[in-house]
Every structure is written in C-alpha cells, then in structure tokens.
Amino acid sequence: MSPSTPARCKGNSNVHTMNIPWEPHTPEEAMQLAFKAARKGIRGGNPLVGAVITNEEGYVVHVGYHRGAGTAHAEADAIAQAELADTDLSDTTMYVTLEPCNHFGRTGPCSHAIAESGITKVVYAHPDMSDAEGGAQYLREQGVLVEEGLFKNESFLLNERWFRASAAKRPFVTAKVASTLDGYIAAEDGTSQWITGAEARSLGHKIRERSDAIMVGTGTVLADNPSLSARDEAGNLYERQPLRVALGMRDVPDEAMIRSGDNFVHLRTRDPHEGLEQLYALGVRQLMIEGGPAVVSAFLKADLVDELFWYQAPILLGSGSTAVQDLGITTLADAHRWAIDDLGMTPGTQIVGSDFRVHLIPNH
Numbered sequence: 001m002s003p004s005t006p007a008r009c010k011g012n013s014n015v016h017t018m019n020i021p022w023e024p025h026t027p028e029e030a031m032q033l034a035f036k037a038a039r040k041g042i043r044g045g046n047p048l049v050g051a052v053i054t055n056e057e058g059y060v061v062h063v064g065y066h067r068g069a070g071t072a073h074a075e076a077d078a079i080a081q082a083e084l085a086d087t088d089l090s091d092t093t094m095y096v097t098l099e100p101c102n103h104f105g106r107t108g109p110c111s112h113a114i115a116e117s118g119i120t121k122v123v124y125a126h127p128d129m130s131d132a133e134g135g136a137q138y139l140r141e142q143g144v145l146v147e148e149g150l151f152k153n154e155s156f157l158l159n160e161r162w163f164r165a166s167a168a169k170r171p172f173v174t175a176k177v178a179s180t181l182d183g184y185i186a187a188e189d190g191t192s193q194w195i196t197g198a199e200a201r202s203l204g205h206k207i208r209e210r211s212d213a214i215m216v217g218t219g220t221v222l223a224d225n226p227s228l229s230a231r232d233e234a235g236n237l238y239e240r241q242p243l244r245v246a247l248g249m250r251d252v253p254d255e256a257m258i259r260s261g262d263n264f265v266h267l268r269t270r271d272p273h274e275g276l277e278q279l280y281a282l283g284v285r286q287l288m289i290e291g292g293p294a295v296v297s298a299f300l301k302a303d304l305v306d307e308l309f310w311y312q313a314p315i316l317l318g319s320g321s322t323a324v325q326d327l328g329i330t331t332l333a334d335a336h337r338w339a340i341d342d343l344g345m346t347p348g349t350q351i352v353g354s355d356f357r358v359h360l361i362p363n364h
C-alpha cells in the first residue's frame with residue numbers, strides 16, 4: 001500500500017481538519033493526538049475524551065471527541081466519521097483517553113459500538129470507574145484486543161476534578177461570577193443588574209442550558225428575584241431547562257420567579273456536601289452555581305468548585321459586596337490557586353462584548 005493513500009478509506013476529512021500528517025504514528029503519538037482531540041471538548045457532567053483510529057500501519061484514519069453530556073462519545077464520534085467515509089475498520093486500532101463506556105446513558109454504550117464496528121484493538125489510557133465502567137471486559141469478551149495504561153496519569157490529570165466528583169458521587173460543579181474590575185458583585189445598596197453586558201450574560205445562559213441544575217443562595221433569591229431560566233440572545237427559552245435550586249434555611253416566597261414552572265427545588269441546608277448529595281440523588285451531574293458570594297464562597301472553601309467562569313466588566317465601584325468572602329486564608333502560601341483552562345469549546349480567555357471572561361480550573 002502506498003504511504004500517501006488512506007488504507008481502505010474513502011475519506012478522512014476530520015483528520016485533515018486537525019492537520020494530522022499522513023504518515024505512520026507510534027502508539028504514543030496516536031494517543032497524544034487523542035488527548036489533543038479531547039481538549040476540543042467541554043467540561044461538565046461528562047469527562048473530556050478523545051479517540052483516534054489508526055490503520056494497521058499506524059496512519060491516523062479518523063479522530064473523534066466528546067462535545068459534552070448528551071452528545072456522541074468520542075469513540076462513537078470517530079466511528080460515525082468512519083461510517084460517513086465508508087472506512088473499513090477491520091485491522092484498525094482505536095486509541096482512546098478513557099476506557100470505553102459500557103452503559104446506556106443518554107447515548108448507547110461505546111463498548112458495543114466498537115465491537116460492532118470491527119475495530120481489532122483498543123488502547124485506552126485510564127479506566128472508567130464511574131457507573132459506566134466495564135467496557136474493557138465487554139470488549140475482551142467480544143474478542144477485541146484491549147490494552148490499558150498508555151499515558152494513564154495524563155488522562156487522570158486531564159479530568160482530575162471529574163474523576164473526583166464521580167468517585168464522591170456528587171455533581172461536577174461549575175461556578176460563574178460576574179464582577180467589576182475591582183472585584184465587587186453588587187453595589188452597597190445590593191444592586192447588581194447589570195454588571196456585565198448582554199453578550200457576557202448570553203454566554204452565561206449557554207452554561208445554564210448545558211447544566212442539569214442552577215443554584216443560588218436564598219440571599220440572591222430575596223435580593224434579585226432571579227428567574228434562573230436558560231434563554232437565548234432574543235430572550236426565548238432554550239428547549240432544555242435546568243432544575244432551579246435555592247440553597248438556605250429561609251423560606252422562598254410563593255411568588256418568587258424561581259418557583260415558576262415545575263423545575264424548582266429548595267434545599268434547606270447550608271452544608272454544600274449535603275446539598276450536592278441531594279442533587280446527585282435527583283440525577284444532577286453538572287451543577288452551575290450563579291452566586292451569590294456567600295454560597296460561592298462556601299463551595300470554594302470546601303474545595304467543591306471544579307471549574308470557574310469569571311466575567312469581569314470594566315466598571316469600578318470602590319465598595320459593595322466582594323465576589324468572594326472569607327475563605328479562612330491568612331497567608332499567601334494558603335491561597336487558592338487556579339489555572340487558565342484553554343479548551344476548544346470554552347477558551348481560557350476571551351473578550352465578550354465589552355467584558356473579559358476567564359475559564360479556570362483548580363490548581364491547588
């Protein structure tokens with residue numbers, strides 16, 4: 001076979017879009033490409049996962065990645081591309097950054113899709129220890145060769161917070177803060193609408209739309225009377241509406257907007273762990289916390305924020321409510337440190353309208 005022509009493959013457009021050279025790849029190189037593909041995705045209730053299919057000579061014929069909960073998994077994405085291109089997958093190897101899932105969630109089990117596709121061998125970096133585990137065993141039973149552990153630690157680090165959340169059987173927690181340049185989220189009189197502009201708020205609504213639940217404390221319910229619905233730029237409701245959650249001991253008034261519709265729950269607790277436990281039992285796998293400062297700070301203090309979207313408006317207040325309250329830190333060595341997380345679907349830094357947005361993951 002000529003090294004310049006795809007092996008039994010009529011098309012490999014997704015390979016071209018990643019600028020992957022048409023040449024043999026070592027298993028290590030193929031897995032690194034799978035990591036690169038994984039980082040095109042998005043964090044949330046599901047991990048970042050990438051998959052690369054190589055032919056028997058190591059040429060990359062297809063690449064897939066996961067675009068977030070409810071969409072095709074990386075393996076299914078790569079196989080779908082192969083089907084579109086009419087690629088014969090016998091004698092191919094799939095390199096995938098996480099063990100293929102073995103459960104019927106919002107999408108079908110990847111273990112079954114791989115076995116049916118004719119792929120001969122699967123190399124995965126890290127086992128899946130969530131309720132989707134068992135893919136490797138299923139594949140072996142179907143006669144597929146399976147290897148585990150190539151860049152296992154790198155895979156763990158890529159999704160460290162997701163692994164932690166799923167091991168603790170709690171939702172993955174995304175917090176969003178909209179502050180002034182000098183770090184305030186409300187003026188002295190409690191007014192906070194609006195600090196950030198329409199474009200930034202619209203991106204916030206997209207996080208709402210992909211979350212299973214949005215939470216605020218009773219303080220925000222009483223101060224802002226938020227609706228917490230997920231709306232598009234025109235103000236229309238997205239089809240998918242997350243559960244709306246109030247956290248705290250005080251009553252939520254009958255007329256509160258957060259109660260409109262049948263997707264409201266009041267968690268009468270101030271314990272973040274207890275709140276998360278109750279939400280997990282309700283099926284919530286990604287929780288978005290929208291404030292206010294007391295609740296955000298309680299989750300930060302308990303190290304329960306897995307990713308943070310910080311929107312900063314070019315506004316100065318000089319006084320008011322700070323975005324983050326006392327975290328019990330008295331010396332710089334104990335500061336909570338964060339790293340900029342640059343992903344395809346959620347860039348690390350971004351100018352949004354007249355505001356600035358930074359996407360962060362814990363680095364402490």
Ligand SMILES: NC(=O)C1=CN([C@@H]2O[C@H](COP(=O)(O)OP(=O)(O)OC[C@H]3O[C@@H](n4cnc5c(N)ncnc54)[C@H](OP(=O)(O)O)[C@@H]3O)[C@@H](O)[C@H]2O)C=CC1
Binds near residue numbers: 186217220224272295
């Ligand atoms: N710019 C922005 O991004 C945002 C700004 N805001 C602004 O924030 C202000 C409200 O702030 P705040 O009152 O702090 O709002 P919170 O939404 O954080 O509510 C605080 C209340 O939540 C309850 N609570 C539940 N769990 C805890 C906990 N672990 N620790 C402490 N309190 C807990 C308590 O009430 P209880 O006694 O009922 O238990 C507490 O008084 C408003 O001015 C609002 O406009 C709010 C959201 C976002």
Ligand SMILES: Nc1c(N[C@@H]2O[C@H](COP(=O)(O)O)[C@@H](O)[C@H]2O)[nH]c(=O)[nH]c1=O
Binds near residue numbers: 193194196200225226
């Ligand atoms: N003030 C402020 C935000 N505030 C958040 O939005 C909530 C209002 O939601 P809704 O009633 O659905 O429009 C409010 O209670 C608080 O949680 N968000 C932002 O992106 N930028 C802002 O400047």
